[in-house]
Amino acid sequence: MADVLFWIDQLGMALALAGGILSVIGSLGVLRFPDLYTRLHAASITDTGAATLMLFGLALMAGFSQEALKLLIAWAFVMLTSPTASHALANAAWSSGQKPKLGAFSLMSGKREPAEADTASGEKGGAP
Amino acid sequence: MTEYAPHLDTNTIVNFGLLAMLLAVLVAIVRTRSLLAAVLLMGIYSLISAVWFVVLDAADVAFTEAVVGAGVSTAFLLGAILLTRTESLTKRWQDMVMPGLVCVGAGVLLFYAALDLPLFGDPSAPANAHVGRFYIEETKNDVGVPNIVTAVLASYRGFDTLGETIVVFAGGIGVALMLGFGERSMGDLPPALRSPVMEALAESDHHVVLRSVAKLLIPIIALYAFYVQFHGEVGAGGGFQAGVIFAVAVILHALIFGLADTMDAIPPELARAFAALGVLLYSGVGVINMINGGNFLDYDHLFPLAFEAGLPGSHLSGGYHHWGQHFGIIIIELGVLFTVAATMIAMFYAFAGRAADVVGEGARG
Known part of the structure; x- marks a missing residue:
């Protein structure tokens, strides 16, 4: 029995660590991606995913207790609010005329192909 | 050293x-x-x-x-x-x-x-050696609530907290003096110009996700505010935090569903009245203590001594409940909740009402 509890604890730590690593990867994405939508993609998915991993890991470490329940409630709150916030941000950007960058994108040079049209001069999108 | x-x-x-x-x-x-x-x-x-x-x-x-x-x-x-x-x-x-x-x-x-x-965590630092130690050792005997922070904030230092509550109230009045309570624009402008930004937000089909999630979250946030309020004696939290959280629920409602709808639910007059009521409640508890023969905000005299001695488990008859302290803390925390929440809501109304003016002027000019 004690062995099972030990491994549950280890699993919790591994999940929390994975969540931490995922947040670092997400931050890298926010810094490296070319435009708002891809950056938002990196930020929101890793934000929600990392929070999920960390909160579940912590809940496993807390064991069958009130703390675990509170962590699960916090997770439910994050699952509701974090994607909604990302949606609101993307929606506001699109409504105010921000266009995603399209076309070939060289990962090695980090520069856009020069033939692509300028994204800022696109027509106002999303307006009814 | x-x-x-x-x-x-x-x-x-x-x-x-x-x-x-x-x-x-x-x-x-x-x-x-x-x-x-x-x-x-x-x-x-x-x-x-x-x-x-x-x-x-x-x-x-x-x-x-x-x-x-x-x-x-x-x-x-x-x-x-x-x-x-x-x-x-x-x-x-x-x-x-x-x-x-x-x-x-x-x-x-x-x-x-x-x-x-003094060095961080130095046990001989004045903050740790004198009053801090006194609070830690005596809270159980004097006040009888598990959260020492609440005991210090609401009971030992109740007078300071009254001052802070009044500062919040005065801040709200200051904002209102500069910007109004927000109903000026609501009353004067034709319905088409009532906070156009927020009305457009509420009308637009783009925000169906926001509206659904907000509808789900606002009651939970308000409920959490009351949990924080009434849990303050035993855990982290209290009137200030709860008041702000409640105000945030109202602000979220205004941002998503439009200022006019929120003002229908919580009129600016109500917010104003509750801001004043909170301060009145807080200082009223202090005055009741004086009437019953104690000092200002000395909750041991919230009830007449003979009455408190008759309550079950009272410390006056050998028990461990300090009923006067319990009720005093609950009532003054309620006063703090009223003042903080209502002041925050009134201040938001002031800002948002003027935003309607600015946008309206832009639309007309």
Whole structure:
């Protein structure tokens, strides 16, 4: 029995660590991606995913207790609010005329192909 | 001074990491020309300080910093920016010499004063040796609530907290004097011009996700505010945090469903009345104690002594319940909740009502 509890604890730590690593990867994405939508993609998915991993890991470490329940409630709150916030941000950007960058994108040079049209001069999108 | 042995445990590393992050955010705030970015960075600054307070085991302070600093004050500052401009003005360097000198002078003085501060966690520091120790040792006998922070805030230092509540109230009145209570624009403008930005938000089909989630979350946030309120005696939390959280629920409603709808649900007059009622409730408890023969805000005299001795488990008849202290703390926390929540809501109405004016003027001109 004690062995099972030990491994549950280890699993919790591994999940929390994975969540931490995922947040670092997400931050890298926010810094490296070319435009708002891809950056938002990196930020929101890793934000929600990392929070999920960390909160579940912590809940496993807390064991069958009130703390675990509170962590699960916090997770439910994050699952509701974090994607909604990302949606609101993307929606506001699109409504105010921000266009995603399209076309070939060289990962090695980090520069856009020069033939692509300028994204800022696109027509106002999303307006009814 | 006691000898300081430097050691690197996890706590120290986390402390220094968080302080370094605070410094980095601070530099970013100073360097950015965009006021919008500065406001958001200040929210991040507050959030990092809140995390730092948690590491320092100051859960109540962290809670306040998170809800006030990172939450509602960011919303207010964004509202203020909406009324002005989003870029700071560039100044000539000659105009910045004197303020710069004052800042550097103040910084030097603070560093000089910091040399005399006791070491972090020093058990012989005045804060730990005298009153702090007294509170820790005597709270159980004097007040009988598990959360010592609440005991200090609401009972031992009830007079200070009354002052803070009045400061919040006075701040709300100050904003109202400058901007009005927000109903000016609501009354004067034709319905088409009532807060067009927010009305457009509420009408637009793009925001169906926001509206669904907000409808789900607002009751939960309000409920959580009351949990924080009534849990303050045994855990982290209390009237200030609960009031701000409740106000945030109302502000969220206004942002998503439109100011007019929110003002129908919670009229500005109601917010004004509750802001005053909270202060009245708080000081009223103090006066009742004086009528019953105690000092101002000495909750042991909230009930007449003969009455309290007759209550079950009263400390006057050998039990461990301090009923006067319990009820006194609950009532004054309720007063704090009323004042803080209502003042925050009234201030938001003031900002948002003027935003309607600004946008309306733009539409007409």
